[in-house]
Every structure is written in C-alpha cells, then in structure tokens.
Amino acid sequence: MLDRDYRDIVAGVALALAGGAAALYAVSNYALGTFTRMGPGMVPAWLGGALAVFGVIIALQGMAQRGEPVTIRTRVLLMLGASIVCFALMIDRFGMVPAVFIAALLASCAEAPIRPLRSLILAGVLSAVTWAIFIAGLRLTIPSFDWPY
C-alpha cells in the first residue's frame, strides 16, 4: 500500500498537461471564431480545457486516496514491440511469409519460459496458415516472398 495513489496522480497530471497543451496550441494556431460562426479552433480549445480540468480532478482524487504500486512488464512490452516493428519493417522488403515468421518468433519469446523449438514450429505454422488465408484464400496483393538486394 502506498500513502497516495501515485498512479492516478501521474495519470491525471499527464492528461491535464496534454489537455492544456492541446488547448493552447488550438488557441494560438487556429481561428476561434464566434459562437455563431465557430472557427476550427473553438471546439478543440474547449475540449483541451475540459481534458485539463478532468485531469486535475483525477490527480486531486489520487492525492486523497491510498494506492497500490504499479508494475510494468518491460520484457513483454519490448518483445511484442520489437515483433510488430520487425513486421512493419520487413513486410514491404521481404514479403509476408518472412515478416510473419520473424514477428511470431519474437512474439513467442515474450512469455517465459522460452522454448526455441516450439517457437520455431509455431512461427512456421503461422506463416503457412496466414499465407493460406490471406494470399491463397482472400487473394490480398501482398507478395509472399521478396528479396530487394
């Protein structure tokens, strides 16, 4: 137990800052117009202001209540993030099958224990299944294999 709910405080402050920044940016860059003829900046400015107010309320509530510590699983985040980034980088250069293979391989390593053989088999099966569904079945115009060099 923590004496304050730091989770809500951080979230509230972040939302308040985001809302304030959006409102300021809208006010200084877009025409507000009048209430009868609203410009493009009017609604975003009010929305940003409202978000800032709600953020402050959330943060204040967090000050007044106890909280639990938060755990962020960096390993899951990193492995799955790497998997998706690899897919995005590979799909245009190498085609769908290699992109799926690598993405599935990396993703399966996010959860302990890592079993290399099972991961390889899973990646192989997924490559085959996605090829069958999307290229053979739905006939998407994504190349299966590609080699740019």
Add this chain to the structure above:
Amino acid sequence: MELLGNLALGLNTALSPSNLLYCFLGVFLGTFVGVIPGIGPLAAISMLFPITFYLDPTAALIMLAGIYYGTTYGGSTASILLNIPGATSSAVTCLDGYPMAQQGRAGVALMMTTVASFAGGSFGIIILSLFSPIIAEYALSFGPADYFALMLLGLVAASTIANASPAKGLAMVVLGMLVASVGTDSQSGVARFTFGSMSLLDGFGISAMAMGLFGIGEILSSVGNARSTAIDKSSAKWRNMVPTRDDVRRSWMPGLRGSAIGSFFGALPGTGPSIAAFMAYAVEKRVSDTPERFGKGAIEGIVAPETANNAADQTAFIPTLTLGIPGSATMALMLGALMVHGIQPGPTLIVQQPALFWGLVMSFWIGNIILLVLNLPLIGLWVRMLLVPYQYLYPAILVFVCIGAYSVRANPADVLMVLGFGVLGYGLRIAGLPAAPLLLGFVLGPLIETQFRRSMVLAQGDFTTIMARPIAGTVLALTALLLVWSVVSAIRRRRRLAQAAQGGLGG
C-alpha cells in the same frame, strides 16, 4: 403488412449465399474468440475489422454483428467451465454457472445457456424490428440541436454509468474527441493538429485505433498472467447436457424477465449487455422464493443474465441504426464500419437502404439459429479451445492484427500506428483509465462537433435557444441530471471506502 414485406426483403438479403456465409463466419469467429478468456466483443471486432473493408456494406455489417453476438455466446462457455468470463457481459454467468460445473452439471448449464441466449436474442430482434421504424420516423423531425443533445447524453452516459470514476470516463471521452479532431476540419478545411504531416491530414483511422487499443493493448496486458486450465471434459458429452424437468420449469419466467430487462437496457445509451445481465440477475434473486440458492448453482442465475445480455446485444442496434448514435464503443465500431463504406447512419437509413437494414435484422435471427445449431454439437470443440495454451494464441493474434492493419492501405506505417495505440491502450490499463469511452468519443467526436456548430449557427450563437427546444432541452436536462447523479454517487462511494479503510485500520 409493411412489416411483413420488409421482413421478406430482409430474409431475401440475409439468405443470399454470400451473406449467409459471412453470417456464419462472423458467428463462428465470434464464438471462437469469445471463448478465449479476456477477449471480448470489442477486441474481437477490432481485430477482424479490416477484413470487412473488402466486403459490401451489408455483408460487412452482417459479419461484424455476427462476431458481436457470437462472442456473447462464447463468453458464457468460459464463464461456466473456467470461472473466467470470456466477455464482461458473461461475468454474471460465472456466479451460478461455475458452481453448476463443480456439481458436475456443466453440460446442463451450457445447454441452458445456449437455449436462453437464443430466446433472449429472438426477443431482442422482435423489439428491434417493431420499434426501429417508429423511432426512425419520429427522428426525421430532429434538428442538429436534438442530435447534439442526444449524442452528448450518449457520451456522458457511456463514460459515467459503467465506470467507478466519472472523471476518468469523461476524461477519456474528451481525449477521444481530441484525437478525432486531428486532420482536416470538415467545415473550414483547416488542417488541425497535423504538425505539417501529410499522412495525418485524413486523421487517425478507426481500425488502427481499435486494433491497437483493444487488440494489442489486450495482449500486452495479458501475456505472462497466470491462467487456469482445469476443465471437466466430460461436460461436452450429449447425455450430460439434458436438463431436468425441474430446470426447465424454473427457467420460463427468468427467461422472459431477462429478455425484457435486456431489451430495455440494451437500447439505452451507456448501459448495454453487461449491465443488463447484472440487473437481470439482481431481479431474479430479489423475486425468488429461494434466494439462498443463488451463487450455488441456481439455474435461474444463468438463464436470466444470458437471455438479458443476448437481448441487449440486439436492441443496442436500435439507437445505432435509427439515430446514428451508438450507445457503446462496440456499436461505435459498427457505425465506423458503415461510415467507412460511405453510409451515414440515421433515420433515413431504413428508408434509403431497406435491404441493408432489414437484411441485417434478419441475419441476426439466422445468426442466432446458426449459433444454436453450432454451439450444441461444437461445445466439445470450444472446450478444447479453452485448453490451447495462451502462449500459442497470442502470437497468432498479434500476427493477424499486423496483417490486418497493413492490408487496409498496404502501408507499413499503419502497423506502427497500431503499435502506438497498443502502447497507449496498455498505458491506459496500467493507469486504470477505461479505453472504451475513448473509442466512443473518437467516433462521435466529429459528428457531435458538426451538429453543435450547425445548431449554433441556427440558434445564432445563443445556447438558450437550443435549451428551449423540447427534445434537445429535455435530453440536455437528463444529461445534467445524470452528471449530477454520477458525481454524487462517486463521492458517496469514496466516503464509504474511506470509512471502511479507517475502520480497518482502527480495528
């Protein structure tokens, strides 16, 4: 007799071979995904959203809707067998479903769930086909101010009713509306919050946002969690599924009450299937002569919530299709699917696209029949699905999301955008902020802004003119009441919690 003609037209549309196929695919995939614990209709629809870009709008909606009510069917299987709700709307089913499974009556529970779901769904469809044309006709006289008021009510209801903290729900709605304002302003043509980026001129795509927030976000927060897989496999055998005469006798009235409660809460903004199931359960426990049986495997305790959540699934389409105002994030996705195809939902939809509207309604019925036929023999398959280790499932889901995101525009940047929204979704979960109101705000944001600006032009900048309109005024007053009520009840809850905490420390 107009209704009969419309139903015939609907049947004709829904029974065309391709629509039938997509209906089947939708309910099959929906049940499949619904069985997986933690993945609800929102995640399922988000992940399969890009596929429907390739279909015509009727087929797309039939399939998405099939996924939606299919997950509700599948969700109860996980509730009964694992005591883990497959979808939040079937959480209440755990209360009596799991005790039944422990008593060796899982087969009966699954059977009654399937039948109850079908009955509730059918009831909801009848309400939907009777009331939609009436509401749509009435809504033809609505002006921009009335739409603005109704959308505001929808947003406030969705962000306050189901959330413990109204401030968090409202903040998420506003954030969603702000995210939606990125891109070219439809009224003035000015590019807002694009920071000179060409690709942001069209704004963020709803599919990237939904897949990231609910697909990737879900995986990010569930990978590495402990999961239970102890299941009684014999429950899937036919002879264990026959309910006793007593079970059937006890189920009639709860089924009827559940259908009525579900239809009512499904059509209201902000409530939907989860609250409907919870209310139906609470009502049954209240009216029962033997409330002590509840929570220990009472058949009423699964029939009532299961009819209610399936009826609510169907009636939720009433405001979405007749007014173009979704009551929940899932319905917002349905609306998004229509808009992707260039169809603006609203009261004219029934008249201008009768084949789409009535085809969709009749496909619900066909889908429910498919589910009835599909579920009973296939329960064995769903049970085996529950045994598939999550470490094989999540890489598959992730790969499907990536391909889906890429396939929309063949643009790898879209995949990265899904990752960005996924990290945001994970961050929101960690921060205890609800993601569903964010999506609802995102879809309704541009609509509500347009209606608000139009109505202010008509009112010549005087907001009191809007309040003086009978419909808009009443709805705005309701919205204000709802806000006050939710703030008051949130403060009360905090006081009670604080007192409980102090009492705990003192004693």
